[in-house]
Amino acid sequence: MERLALDWASGAIRFDGEGEALLAAHVQGTLAGIGGLTIEPIVPVAFRMRRFYVRPPFRRQGIGRKLASALIEPALARCGVVTVNAGNVDAPAFWMRLGFTPGLRGGHTHIFRRPRV
16 A cells, blocks of 8 residues: 555556556445556557555455456557566465466566457
8 A cells, every 4th residue: 555655646657548547446435445547658459457465354255356357357448468477475376276377477477468359
């Protein structure tokens, strides 16, 4: 959360580009999680999940999945690729359950490609 605040204050990341978003999940008036989506600077025509965090008391309740889906679905309507840097020990498994695959490149660790129909 501190990094999110620093990025916002400096103007480095404001989640205000075309298709970008910053969402918060609340449970009974308490901030349970937060996550953002920005244009991916390394992969052309892609988005990147950023500053995704679910507070420990709210983990394993589906909040992270709902928050991620709310960000991913509109992104995939605009482009076919979303990346994430899953740095936390438990994070890679979370992102892989959502359909991301390992893909270490340009600062991200996992990538989601829109399924071909």
